[in-house]
Amino acid sequence: MSEHEMSQDADQMVRAAIAMLGKASDHAARRAHNLEQAAREQHRQVEYDKREQARAAAAAERDQARQAEKNADHERATDAQTRREEYNQREQTIQLLHEQVQRDTWWEQHPHGARFADADTFAQATISDPRSRDAMELLKAGLRDRFGVDLDEVSAKHPTSKSDRHHAITSAVDEHLAASREKEASEQSKSAGATAEAAEHAEAAAVHEENADIEEHRAEGFETETREDHQRQADVARAASSAGERAKHEASPSYPESAAVAVAKGAAKSGPARARRRQLAKETRAELHR
Structure with missing residues (x-):
């Protein structure tokens, strides 16, 4: 083979190599472009997802805030209603006790120690009301004159414990009633004889x-x-x-x-x-x- 032919073959091989390198370069460029485009698309999707998640989170947070506000409003309304009911019940009970302690029937019909001890406990708890203070004075006089129970002595013995004070009043009244019943039964027996x-x-x-x-x-x-x-x-x-x-x-x-x-x-x-x-x-x- 002559040198001319060998040069032509070399030129063809170079051109072929250059063509192959061009194709490879084009393929690499397209691949890089595709990868870059995919990366941009993925980035856009990620950003979109982030924005959607942020909007959803904000919406959920707004919903939670609105629900929390509704719950707070309901609790405030319930608390206000409960306070009104408690206040009305307290007022009614104070007035009722103030009226009851002035009636002989309250003292005489089916008396028992717990009734008067409960009245004392309530009057002590609401002593800031003038009616409760009046009821307390009437309770002192009634328990002393009818059952021989001195509330001042009870207070001195039980200055802090409400339960002990309640128990002391109940026991003292019930013991007095039991003694009265025994005395009445004895007198009736003598009268019958x-x-x-x-x-x-x-x-x-x-x-x-x-x-x-x-x-x-x-x-x-x-x-x-x-x-x-x-x-x-x-x-x-x-x-x-x-x-x-x-x-x-x-x-x-x-x-x-x-x-x-x-x-x-x-x-x-x-x-x-x-x-x-x-x-x-x-x-x-x-x-x-x-």
């Missing part, structure tokens, strides 16, 4: 009165029979006597007539007394049954 004894005496008096009536009726029957016998004898004597003797006899009172007058006088005297005894016995029985 006296009533039974009086009933026995009244029954004995009634029996005695009935026996006296029987004896009195018997005596009256005997006197009546005696008077009738004397009357028959007088009739026989008058039939056998002369008219003059009969006139003389009639002029002076006969024995039977004297006996009749005596019986009548005795009945007149004993009748009112017997009636009084019967009336007294009836009244005694009626009083015992009542």
Whole structure:
């Protein structure tokens, strides 16, 4: 091969190499361009995602803030309603206690220590109100006069513990009530015994009165029979006597007539007394049954 041919072959190889290098360069450029474009696209997507996340986070934060505000408004409204209800209940209870302690029925109908201890606790808790101070004074007087409980002594023994003070008042009142019930039961038992004894005496008096009536009726029957016998004898004597003797006899009172007058006088005297005894016995029985 001549040098000319060898030069041509070398030129072709150089051109081929240059063409290959151009193609490789173009491919590399396109690849770099594609990579750069992909990187820019990825960057844009990342930035977009960041912006969307930021907007979503801001929206969520705004929603949370609005919800928190709503919750706060609800809590404030609930607290205000609760405070109003507590205030109204407190006012009503103060007024009710102030009225109750002035009524005898509150003290006397089914009394028990816890009622008065609760009233003391509430009055102490609301002592800043003038009505509670008045109620406290009335409680002191009522517990002292009705149950012998001195609140000043209770306060001295339990100056700080509300529960101990409550327990002390409850126990003192209940003990006083128990003692009163025992005393009343004892008095009722004695009264029942006296009533039974009086009933026995009244029954004995009634029996005695009935026996006296029987004896009195018997005596009256005997006197009546005696008077009738004397009357028959007088009739026989008058039939056998002369008219003059009969006139003389009639002029002076006969024995039977004297006996009749005596019986009548005795009945007149004993009748009112017997009636009084019967009336007294009836009244005694009626009083015992009542």
